[in-house]
Amino acid sequence: MTKEISVLVEQAQALCVESGARFTTARKKVLELMLIHGGAVSAYELLDSLKETDSSAKPPTIYRALDFLLEQHFIHRVESQNAFIACNHFTDDHQLQLFICERCKEVQELHSPQIQQSLNEQARLNDFLIHSQTVEARGICHRCRQD
Ligand SMILES: [Zn+2]
Ligand SMILES: [Zn+2]
Known part of the structure; x- marks a missing residue:
């Protein structure tokens, strides 16, 4: 270890x-x-x-x-x-977005306040109460694109 x-x-x-x-x-x-x-x-x-x-x-x-x-x-x-x-930074409940590499399977955890604000704003506009959310994008990571 x-x-x-x-x-x-x-x-x-x-x-x-x-x-x-x-x-x-x-x-x-x-x-x-x-x-x-x-x-x-x-x-x-x-x-x-x-x-x-x-x-x-x-x-x-x-x-x-x-x-x-x-x-x-x-x-x-x-x-x-x-x-x-x-999670590599144990804190309280936090919202996140994920980038998932389809080649090496690495998953990058992001915390974009802008994405979060937009989602909350849309929920407010649609009078929708969010219980949980998933924002995941799949693609090829920086390292795998070098090969
Ligand atoms: Zn986390
Ligand atoms: Zn990769």
Whole structure:
């Protein structure tokens, strides 16, 4: 585990202590695996990785851990890929937009106040109450375009 990853896991741990959330070993392990993996990862890929250290791991272990991590805003769902990414700056609930590379599968998390403002403005104009939102764009990332 690189230093950067262990620092993020410690940060997540501290936030859970503060909020009283139960950061169990399985939950911590799943977050670690996601940070190590990088990019978008599916529940089944995570299950396979988890099984390497815990052969008794079952799908519900993963799903419960993912639900917890989503609730804590440590990870985000990538709707169009049926996958998840680790958030690299654990803060409170935040709105985001995603750039998904179709070649290397890397997912870039963006926080554009302009996009958010436009969406909120449209919701207001249409008297629509937003519960959740997904803004995902697929394409080719900078690095893959160099090849
Ligand atoms: Zn985030
Ligand atoms: Zn790429």
